[in-house]
Amino acid sequence: MKHFIAVADSDSKQPDRVQGEPVLVLRDVDKSFGAQRVLDGINLTVPRGETLAVLGRSGTGKSVLLKLIIGLENMDSGSISIQGQEIAGLDLTGMNRLRIKMGFLFQSAALYDSLTVEQNVAFPLERHTKMSASERSARVKELLSSVGMEQDLKKLPSDISGGMQKRVGLARALALRPEILLLDEPTAGLDPVTSGEIDDLVLKLQEEHGLTSIIVTHDLQSAKTIADSVALLDKGRVLMEGSFQELAESNVAIVREFFKRDS
Amino acid sequence: MEATSTSSGTMINRSLEWFGDLGGFSSKVICAAFARPFELREIFRQFDEMGSKSFPLVALAGAAIGTVLALESRSSLVRFGAKSMLPAAIVYSIVHEMGPIVTGLVIAGRVGAGIGAELGSMKVTEQIDAMEASAVNPYKLLAFTRVLACIAVLPLLTLVTDFCGVFAGWIAVALTDPISFRHFLDKGLSGVSFSDFLAPTFRTCAFGLIIGLVACFQGMRTTGGTEGVGRSATSSVVLSSLLVILADVVLVKLILIFFP
Numbered sequence: 001m002k003h004f005i006a007v008a009d010s011d012s013k014q015p016d017r018v019q020g021e022p023v024l025v026l027r028d029v030d031k032s033f034g035a036q037r038v039l040d041g042i043n044l045t046v047p048r049g050e051t052l053a054v055l056g057r058s059g060t061g062k063s064v065l066l067k068l069i070i071g072l073e074n075m076d077s078g079s080i081s082i083q084g085q086e087i088a089g090l091d092l093t094g095m096n097r098l099r100i101k102m103g104f105l106f107q108s109a110a111l112y113d114s115l116t117v118e119q120n121v122a123f124p125l126e127r128h129t130k131m132s133a134s135e136r137s138a139r140v141k142e143l144l145s146s147v148g149m150e151q152d153l154k155k156l157p158s159d160i161s162g163g164m165q166k167r168v169g170l171a172r173a174l175a176l177r178p179e180i181l182l183l184d185e186p187t188a189g190l191d192p193v194t195s196g197e198i199d200d201l202v203l204k205l206q207e208e209h210g211l212t213s214i215i216v217t218h219d220l221q222s223a224k225t226i227a228d229s230v231a232l233l234d235k236g237r238v239l240m241e242g243s244f245q246e247l248a249e250s251n252v253a254i255v256r257e258f259f260k261r262d263s
Numbered sequence: 264m265e266a267t268s269t270s271s272g273t274m275i276n277r278s279l280e281w282f283g284d285l286g287g288f289s290s291k292v293i294c295a296a297f298a299r300p301f302e303l304r305e306i307f308r309q310f311d312e313m314g315s316k317s318f319p320l321v322a323l324a325g326a327a328i329g330t331v332l333a334l335e336s337r338s339s340l341v342r343f344g345a346k347s348m349l350p351a352a353i354v355y356s357i358v359h360e361m362g363p364i365v366t367g368l369v370i371a372g373r374v375g376a377g378i379g380a381e382l383g384s385m386k387v388t389e390q391i392d393a394m395e396a397s398a399v400n401p402y403k404l405l406a407f408t409r410v411l412a413c414i415a416v417l418p419l420l421t422l423v424t425d426f427c428g429v430f431a432g433w434i435a436v437a438l439t440d441p442i443s444f445r446h447f448l449d450k451g452l453s454g455v456s457f458s459d460f461l462a463p464t465f466r467t468c469a470f471g472l473i474i475g476l477v478a479c480f481q482g483m484r485t486t487g488g489t490e491g492v493g494r495s496a497t498s499s500v501v502l503s504s505l506l507v508i509l510a511d512v513v514l515v516k517l518i519l520i521f522f523p
Contacts, residue, residue, distance in 0.1 A: 100398050102396075104393070123399075128397075172397075
């Protein structure tokens with residue numbers, strides 16, 4: 001951590017970490033695209049060190065929610081607070097300071113296709129740390145080893161499978177030692193065995209790094225394995241929030257219908 | 264009649280909207296240009312990508328226009344008994360107009376399509392979003408570096424086009440009326456001053472700015488998957504070529520006013 005430049009070191013000025021204090025707070029968040037209201041008064045709180053799984057049918061705004069948190073989209077109204085800092089009104093520098101504390105795994109992994117696996121993981125390190133080439137190389141190997149991809153350093157993203165791309169994407173998301181991890185459907189499009197491996201990997205990394213996470217997923221098994229709490233989105237609203245067990249046993253028709261398919 | 268005026272109104276609105284969006288995009292690129300880091304490695308990579316890899320194409324285009332100019336001009340000048348003016352006509356035409364505009368259009372085609380397709384592909388596969396999520400400014404790393412490389416490389420490539428055009432023109436002339444290259448150049452440059460080279464060559468900086476900005480803008484606003492990438496590549500070439508031609512008209516007039 002000593003190698004990080006000033007922006008990355010700004011977390012040292014944060015108050016002492018308190019387990020359970022809210023790290024991510026969303027209040028009355030609205031977002032529309034044209035006439036279509038995608039998110040309608042979203043309220044969510046994620047305490048430090050916990051994982052929230054956001055479930056819901058396709059098109060209910062789950063991925064948009066993550067993009068609002070990391071500032072790739074702007075909300076229409078409401079507030080999003082990250083580690084006590086309101087993101088609305090932040091300039092690019094301020095937003096980038098927050099982004100450095102967050103890791104984002106895209107649904108498609110979104111690896112840079114002209115860079116090798118090694119260069120993909122090194123990309124955020126080159127830009128936000130003052131590590132020497134050898135230190136950076138060691139860190140990249142450590143990250144890729146933690147996701148089981150240390151043998152594929154020189155391969156291009158097009159030469160590896162979808163599951164492997166997700167692993168590399170996860171390593172890249174963890175490169176700057178983020179405190180918050182945002183995962184957009186990490187198991188989408190993967191076979192059950194690879195999905196299970198990704199779940200185990202995420203769980204292991206969360207425990208090792210003490211991350212606060214939001215995972216957007218359709219995969220109930222994945223939510224059950226990884227998440228401390230679950231929120232079900234329907235028509236842009238949080239229909240129900242609680243533990244996986246509470247939602248699974250709910251009598252609300254839409255929730256029951258959603259969970260029935262898996263059982 | 265009403266339908267025609269409505270569709271013209273829509274087209275004008277869309278054009279104004281496009282120029283407004285391009286203005287917004289340009290201001291983001293300019294703001295990014297003055298912020299650290301300066302991305303020197305990426306800038307040099309783009310110089311190489313656009314400069315050295317476009318070299319053969321502009322050299323060939325220059326040679327072709329030089330040859331055609333020599334062949335076409337010769338018969339006209341012979342008819343008017345002004346054959347001795349042939350070297351000057353070739354050099355003046357190439358240096359003043361043909362070299363800059365042909366280089367601009369060739370680069371709009373090769374580099375514009377490349378930038379539009381590359382950035383478009385990055386956009387639809389969320390690579391640009393991933394860059395932003397990593398706290399890296401894509402307007403700096405992707406757009407500014409390419410725009411700067413286009414601005415810097417165009418005048419240099421224009422010199423290549425000019426030289427190849429004049430050289431090929433000499434060969435075409437020498438095949439029918441043997442003349443040494445030195446003598447050809449002396450005659451060709453007799454009525455041309457240094458300022459005649461300077462303004463037309465450096466007006467290609469404006470072409471570079473147009474090509475870089477339009478191609479990056481079209482690429483970074485791509486939507487609609489693979490088809491969208493194709494559309495961005497095509498529109499980058501079409502729009503930047505069109506604007507290069509329009510800019511040429513305006514700049515030629517300005518050059519005639521300021522460097523009579």
